Amino acid sequence: MENKNRKTNVVSDKDIKEQSEFCKKVKSVISSKYSEKPLACVVTYGCQQNVADSERIKGMLQKMGYGFTDERKNAQLIIFNTCAVREHAEDRVFGNVGMLKSYKHENPGVLIACCGCMMQQKHIADKIKKSFPFVDLVFGTHVVYKLPELIFTALTRKKRVFELPDMDGAIAEGVPVLRDNDKKAWLPIMYGCNNFCSYCIVPYVRGRERSREDDMIVKEAAELVESGYKEITLLGQNVNSYGKDLLPRVTFAQLLRRISEINGDFRIRFMTSHPKDCTKELLDTMADCDKVAKHLHLPFQSGNNRVLKAMNRGYTREKYSELIDYAKSVMGDELSITSDTIVGFPGETYEEFKDTLSLVEYVKFTSLFTFIYSPRKGTPAAEMKDPVTSAEKGKWFKELTDLQEKISADNMKKYEGKIFKSFVYGKGKLGDNYVAARTDGNLIIEFEGTEELIGSFRNIRVTQPLTYVLKGELLN
Ligand code: SAH
Ligand code: SF4
Ligand code: F3S
Numbered sequence: 001m002e003n004k005n006r007k008t009n010v011v012s013d014k015d016i017k018e019q020s021e022f023c024k025k026v027k028s029v030i031s032s033k034y035s036e037k038p039l040a041c042v043v044t045y046g047c048q049q050n051v052a053d054s055e056r057i058k059g060m061l062q063k064m065g066y067g068f069t070d071e072r073k074n075a076q077l078i079i080f081n082t083c084a085v086r087e088h089a090e091d092r093v094f095g096n097v098g099m100l101k102s103y104k105h106e107n108p109g110v111l112i113a114c115c116g117c118m119m120q121q122k123h124i125a126d127k128i129k130k131s132f133p134f135v136d137l138v139f140g141t142h143v144v145y146k147l148p149e150l151i152f153t154a155l156t157r158k159k160r161v162f163e164l165p166d167m168d169g170a171i172a173e174g175v176p177v178l179r180d181n182d183k184k185a186w187l188p189i190m191y192g193c194n195n196f197c198s199y200c201i202v203p204y205v206r207g208r209e210r211s212r213e214d215d216m217i218v219k220e221a222a223e224l225v226e227s228g229y230k231e232i233t234l235l236g237q238n239v240n241s242y243g244k245d246l247l248p249r250v251t252f253a254q255l256l257r258r259i260s261e262i263n264g265d266f267r268i269r270f271m272t273s274h275p276k277d278c279t280k281e282l283l284d285t286m287a288d289c290d291k292v293a294k295h296l297h298l299p300f301q302s303g304n305n306r307v308l309k310a311m312n313r314g315y316t317r318e319k320y321s322e323l324i325d326y327a328k329s330v331m332g333d334e335l336s337i338t339s340d341t342i343v344g345f346p347g348e349t350y351e352e353f354k355d356t357l358s359l360v361e362y363v364k365f366t367s368l369f370t371f372i373y374s375p376r377k378g379t380p381a382a383e384m385k386d387p388v389t390s391a392e393k394g395k396w397f398k399e400l401t402d403l404q405e406k407i408s409a410d411n412m413k414k415y416e417g418k419i420f421k422s423f424v425y426g427k428g429k430l431g432d433n434y435v436a437a438r439t440d441g442n443l444i445i446e447f448e449g450t451e452e453l454i455g456s457f458r459n460i461r462v463t464q465p466l467t468y469v470l471k472g473e474l475l476n
Helices: 013-033 048-064 087-098 101-106 122-131 141-156 202-206 214-226 252-260 280-288 305-310 317-334 350-363 390-414
Strands: 039-044 077-082 111-116 137-139 161-163 184-188 231-235 267-271 295-297 336-343 367-372 419-427 434-439 444-448 457-465 470-474
Touching: 013 048, 013 141, 039 048, 048 077, 048 111, 048 141, 048 184, 048 231, 077 087, 087 111, 111 141, 122 137, 137 141, 141 161, 184 214, 214 231, 214 252, 231 252, 252 267, 252 280, 280 317, 305 350, 317 336, 317 350, 336 350, 336 390, 350 390, 367 390, 444 457
Parallel strands: 039 077, 077 111, 111 137, 137 161, 184 231, 231 267, 295 336, 336 367, 444 470
Antiparallel strands: 419 434, 419 457, 434 444, 457 470
């Protein structure tokens, strides 16, 4: 590790080169081991951060000489990139990994690996060690860049490999990337989280907040635009605190402005924004920069101040509403706001939950991601008293989703006659001659058009709002 005049660690060029050498070594091992090019199946769970990590995993695998398949039964290497955010996510992983037991028994040459956020928790890694002996390789979130070395060891040593350092994390530049899509790119700008919201596992499994250098990000964005990418989504758990560890300090608003100055027809998105660090400077920059999508994903989690405090969110309902009012005032009708919210945080009462309902009513989100609280081992909230039954929480949850459905439907009606500059991304579902486009605010508009339109931005007028999609007509 080396420190380039900044507060966080950066993986040295020497270490990255060493991994490049391991790619060559793996290549020669697999060319003698398999008669045909071996295939890898990478299964990704969780958020876009994990999707972006998987694109790096695939980039390295490609360099090692692997091809790819979505079919587990055709693969010589299966990697599960896991998510720990809720119990349900973990159960799915255990179910799917468990299903490979007999497959591995019949095909002992197949390599099975697990990585990602779940593995970074000791009790999970211990469970894999003990109860899933057919998993050959387990590695954590901080050593993804070492995959070539880990695969080499797993292929050449007849022993299971566990590489799970518990550390703050570092920045690894220069890792090859194989992107899933050729028009839409994920671009991580920072890693980790320092917020320790009392319910959340992410800071424990992803380490401390660390930002990539702005020059590196701008360079990567320019290369993406140059090679035809039309939509770039900047990723971080809390992009609003980007750059706090850079010397000199760079703000997220400044970074956004630099990226939007890159020549070309493309759109910039970002996620996730945290209300605690969201500034008027950022909202003004969004309003000001044409290339920045007028879409704000600003999770509020709860509309009640006591619950927000117990969640350690660092803002109040009033501060949140003020940000929303300001964002609407500078971006007007064009702005689409989405959010995340948790139902049934330990100790939440129905009266307190009603404050979430009233905030949802007030903001009128385009869409809302709603979650029932899931206790995460090792977090402060998991130790709090949680007297409300899951049946009761289920009722509250339904009340919230019903309300949001009504709001979404009302919102849709308002779009009739409106014109949206939208990115045509693929074939439509309304009929054979339809194509589908996405607005700035993540709404889907389908319209009659030829496939040649796919991959371009077009102006489309909404002719008929349906329940989940808008029907429209092409203007130009
Ligand atoms: N960094 C983002 C959120 C990442 S996790 C932010 O702070 O906004 C995505 C969402 O999962 C969170 O916004 C939250 O709504 C939900 N979530 C996280 N931990 C959870 C838990 N223990 N139970 C239920 N939902 C949770
Ligand atoms: Fe979790 Fe909070 Fe960090 Fe988001 S900001 S990842 S909810 S700790
Ligand atoms: Fe899940 Fe890890 Fe993302 S816990 S939500 S994959 S950062």
